Amino acid sequence: MYDLTLIGIGTGNPDHLTFQGAQAIRAADLILIPRKGENKADLAGLREDIIAQVTDTPPVIAYFDVPKRRAKDGYLRGVDEWHDAIALRWQEAISAHPNAQKVALLIWGDPSLYDSSLRIAARLDPHPSVQVVPGITALQALTAAHAIPINDLGAPYVVTTGRRIRDEGWPDPASKVAVMLDGECSFQSLRMEDYDIWWGAYVGMKEEILIKGPLADVAQDILNTRARARSDHGWIMDIYLLKKRIA
16 A cells, blocks of 8 residues: 655646645655646656755656546546546556555645546545645635735635636635636636626746736737747646626
């Protein structure tokens, strides 16, 4: 039996790594690093850089290819099957190093916020002892970059996905909504003159891009900037916060 530690590493700035995270990296015998294709090779490279910065004797690194997600049978079933496939890749990588007692994964952001590493870990057989080291989330990095609070006084806020914004609209009674995992710029489905937006891409990284303002005024700028950045880098990670405007 082995221990599995999921280490939140923040959103691309190596300084986001906590002392606890650094200690967990140094304690690991084996670290798994995902490969998501050539266009995202710098994400693997950033993990390698973090490991090198905090260790004198780096642990063994095992790479695994992330399978593609299929959604032809529905979103939830597609995600469920995808998690099964990823768990199998983890298990294969770990099995190739039978002497590793402490295994770790470096999780982008935090393992608890719109990340499936805990669900995938639960599928491993035999099931390891799982520990979590919290990290800075994309939402924290976004609000810090724009120097704004996530909530209004005494008011609720919602963290959701672009898919749900498109399908269900604004989630009342929230005054602010943080939108993650949105490759479609789903704010376009809303009545844009009713909202302000704080948008960020590559938040926390040296490539960070920030745009804010009335949604109706800056939406096209966000669309153009996002498309250009995706073309330049081959990938993009972005997040945004919406707030209802007072009539």
